[in-house]
Amino acid sequence: MTRPHIHTIHHHHFGWDNSLTPTHRAAPGDTLEFTIQDASGGQLNEHSTSADVPNFDFSLTNPVNGPVYIEGAEPGDVLSVEMLDFQESAWGWTGILPGFGLLAGDFPDPWLHISRYDRTSVSFTPEITLPTRPFTGTIGVAPAEPGPHSVVPPRRVGGNLDIRDLTRGSKLYLPVEVAGALFSVGDTHACQGDGEVCGTAVETAMNVQLKFGLLKGANFSAPRFEVPGGSMAGVDSRGYYATTGLGPDLYAASQDAIRAMIDHLGREYGLGPELAYALCSVAVDLKISEIVDAPNWLVSAYLPRGIFK
Incomplete structure (x- = not known):
C-alpha cells in the first residue's frame, strides 16, 4: 500500500x-x-x-x-x-x-x-x-x-x-x-x-x-495517552520472573528490585553485570505493586522468560 x-x-x-x-x-x-x-x-x-x-x-x-x-x-x-x-x-x-x-x-x-x-x-x-x-x-x-x-x-x-x-x-x-x-x-x-x-x-x-x-x-x-486494544501484549508465553524492592523510598526500592534482577540474571543465565543491567533497561518492566501500606512501598521488576532461547 x-x-x-x-x-x-x-x-x-x-x-x-x-x-x-x-x-x-x-x-x-x-x-x-x-x-x-x-x-x-x-x-x-x-x-x-x-x-x-x-x-x-x-x-x-x-x-x-x-x-x-x-x-x-x-x-x-x-x-x-x-x-x-x-x-x-x-x-x-x-x-x-x-x-x-x-x-x-x-x-x-x-x-x-x-x-x-x-x-x-x-x-x-x-x-x-x-x-x-x-x-x-x-x-x-x-x-x-x-x-x-x-x-x-x-x-x-x-x-x-x-x-x-x-x-x-x-x-x-x-x-x-x-x-x-x-x-x-x-x-x-x-x-x-x-x-x-x-x-x-x-x-x-x-x-x-x-x-x-x-x-x-x-x-x-499533564500529558495523557490512549493505547489501542491488544497493543500491550508482551512476551508472556513462558510467564515472568519478578524481583522486588521495598521501603519508604520508591527510588531506593526500584534500585533494590533491579539489583536483585541483575543477581538473578547472573545466577540463572550467566550474564555479566553490565549485560544484565542493560537487559533490565530494554526488557524488564518496573511496576509499583503497593503504595498504600505505610511505611513501606513495594516495587516489582518483571522479566519475561520468553525472551530466552
Whole structure:
C-alpha cells in the first residue's frame, strides 16, 4: 500500500525553547513525517565500542526534530499526536553512561552494546530475542517559561517521557503553553522496558509518521495517552520472573528490585553485570505493586522468560 504524500521534517534542535523559529506549519488533521536521529545524534555507529562512549559530546545528544507550529493552538488547548507508523533501521545501541541511570553508583564505567533488529524482533544476543516495539522517547511542545531547557527530564508539556506504550496506534495528549504549541520529537527506540533503568533503551534512528489534532480549551494538567486494544501484549508465553524492592523510598526500592534482577540474571543465565543491567533497561518492566501500606512501598521488576532461547 502506498502512503499518501506528506511533508518530511529533517531539521533538528537541542532542548526546549519557545523562541525557536518553527521549521514547518501544520493544521489539525495534518500528518507529518520526521526523520529522527538516534539519541547520540549520530556520534555512534553499528561498529562503535565501549571505547567510544567517553568521547560523547553530550551537548549533541538527544536531538529533536522540529519545532512545528500548529495552526490555532493556544495556551490552555491540548495537542493530540497519533502514532501512525515507524520505519525502523537495522541496528541500535544500549549504553551505560557514567553518572547516568538508576544504578549509576554501581556501574561507573562506560559500556556499549549493539543490537540488530527488524520490524518484528530485536536480536539482543544470540540467546536473547526481544519483540520490536518502536516508539519516540522524547516528544513534546515548548514550555511557556523562556528557555533554553534541557531535553533530559519529562515535563508538564511532554519531553523525555520514555513511555514505551506510545507505539503504533497510540495517541498522546500534550498541554499547550505557547501559541502554535511548537511541537518537536526525537529519541526513537526499537524496544524498552518500563523504567529504562540503565538510562538507554535500544537507541536507534527511525522515520516516524504522526497525525495532529487539537482539543480547544481542554486544560490538561499533564500529558495523557490512549493505547489501542491488544497493543500491550508482551512476551508472556513462558510467564515472568519478578524481583522486588521495598521501603519508604520508591527510588531506593526500584534500585533494590533491579539489583536483585541483575543477581538473578547472573545466577540463572550467566550474564555479566553490565549485560544484565542493560537487559533490565530494554526488557524488564518496573511496576509499583503497593503504595498504600505505610511505611513501606513495594516495587516489582518483571522479566519475561520468553525472551530466552
